[in-house]
Amino acid sequence: MQHRIFDYESSEQLLHDRQIAGLQLPFARETGILKTPLRLGQRQIENRLAAQPVEGFDALPDGSPSEKNMARYRAYAAGMSGMIWLESVSVCASGRSNPSQLWLRRENVDRFRCLADEIRTAANSWGRPYTVVQLTHSGRYSGQHSAAGPESAFHNPLIPKEHERILTDGELSSLEDDYLLAAQLAQEAGFDAVDVRACHGYLINELLAAREREGRYGGGFENRARFLLDVVEKIRAHTEIEVAVRLNVYDALAQHHLWNWGLFAAGDPPVRYGGRNLSDRASAYRSRPDAAADPADQTGCSASGCCGFGVYMAAGVWRECGRGRHRTGVVRFCGVRAPAGLLS
Ligand SMILES: Cc1cc2nc3c(=O)[nH]c(=O)nc-3n(C[C@H](O)[C@H](O)[C@H](O)COP(=O)(O)O)c2cc1C
Numbered sequence: 165m166q167h168r169i170f171d172y173e174s175s176e177q178l179l180h181d182r183q184i185a186g187l188q189l190p191f192a193r194e195t196g197i198l199k200t201p202l203r204l205g206q207r208q209i210e211n212r213l214a215a216q217p218v219e220g221f222d223a224l225p226d227g228s229p230s231e232k233n234m235a236r237y238r239a240y241a242a243g244m245s246g247m248i249w250l251e252s253v254s255v256c257a258s259g260r261s262n263p264s265q266l267w268l269r270r271e272n273v274d275r276f277r278c279l280a281d282e283i284r285t286a287a288n289s290w291g292r293p294y295t296v297v298q299l300t301h302s303g304r305y306s307g308q309h310s311a312a313g314p315e316s317a318f319h320n321p322l323i324p325k326e327h328e329r330i331l332t333d334g335e336l337s338s339l340e341d342d343y344l345l346a347a348q349l350a351q352e353a354g355f356d357a358v359d360v361r362a363c364h365g366y367l368i369n370e371l372l373a374a375r376e377r378e379g380r381y382g383g384g385f386e387n388r389a390r391f392l393l394d395v396v397e398k399i400r401a402h403t404e405i406e407v408a409v410r411l412n413v414y415d416a417l418a419q420h421h422l423w424n425w426g427l428f429a430a431g432d433p434p435v436r437y438g439g440r441n442l443s444d445r446a447s448a449y450r451s452r453p454d455a456a457a458d459p460a461d462q463t464g465c466s467a468s469g470c471c472g473f474g475v476y477m478a479a480g481v482w483r484e485c486g487r488g489r490h491r492t493g494v495v496r497f498c499g500v501r502a503p504a505g506l507l508s
Pocket residue numbers: 216217218219220250251252298361363410468469470471472473474475476496497498
């Protein structure tokens with residue numbers, strides 16, 4: 165069977181192709197679970213559909229949401245997504261991967277507030293979506309459209325970038341505060357959560373793999389995880405907003421590849437942070453590399469496959485470090501609307 169876009173109009177068509185391709189693809193006719201609400205911290209998510217973060221690169225030059233952004237998120241809300249995970253939003257000018265990427269800052273927080281309001285208004289007829297703003301610095305993919313060039317965590321000979329500049333420890337330390345400010349602004353604008361994006365090869369993903377880097381943010385796992393954990397702790401300490409982290413679950417697997425966190429290198433000592441044994445969580449993934457496919461086994465992060473890999477993962481919001489743990493079991497999808505009839 166040839167590759168085909170997932171544009172099935174009926175389950176019968178899908179089941180037909182499943183049979184032709186001889187796939188072991190689980191299928192359930194009963195989708196009632198998707199209509200059930202879910203408790204998350206102080207909030208109730210009204211159903212199990214989540215709109216995934218999908219960058220449109222259609223922000224205004226100053227980073228504010230454009231009318232196109234607004235229209236897209238209104239459509240997600242009108243389409244009854246219980247959770248709307250906004251696309252990546254840069255925390256600083258130099259971290260943008262594209263001059264049309266969203267960028268949240270003091271000067272345009274009103275425009276983001278307007279976006280949050282519009283999402284709620286568009287969902288008025290059925291409820292209130294849970295909204296997550298994804299915060300990012302694009303690392304080696306930043307600055308490609310400007311004279312400044314990309315800012316990376318370390319030189320990677322496999323993916324060299326012209327004019328790449330390695331961020332110093334001092335710059336990373338002040339970047340942590342940019343994340344905090346963006347989280348404060350997201351709260352001020354009326355969003356429910358921020359996601360500290362640590363996946364897809366962007367800066368924090370690079371840092372997690374920065375074995376060759378020297379100084380406070382490179383080398384051993386504790387140093388490599390420092391930036392991510394510092395940012396999460398700062399946001400928790402200074403805001404009331406919920407914090408999520410999106411990680412690539414493949415990066416936690418034993419095989420070494422480009423962004424592997426290296427949790428499982430032979431002889432690695434147990435890694436602890438703030439009372440948590442990070443190695444335990446790592447071992448859970450190692451013993452069951454498919455663990456994240458089971459919504460009941462989420463360990464509190466939004467797990468992601470690489471773009472296009474189509475791995476089903478439930479999303480979860482990361483609330484550990486002594487503040488309890490909450491899991492969500494949601495279905496995520498990239499389309500603007502929930503498939504017809506799913507929630508009616
Ligand atoms: C055009 C495009 C833009 C995307 N932008 C983001 C993004 O801003 N943040 C993010 O975490 N993932 C982003 N993704 C990844 C998606 O959220 C999703 O994980 C990916 O498409 C795989 O989904 P699937 O497993 O349902 O195919 C993007 C994907 C595409 C195709």
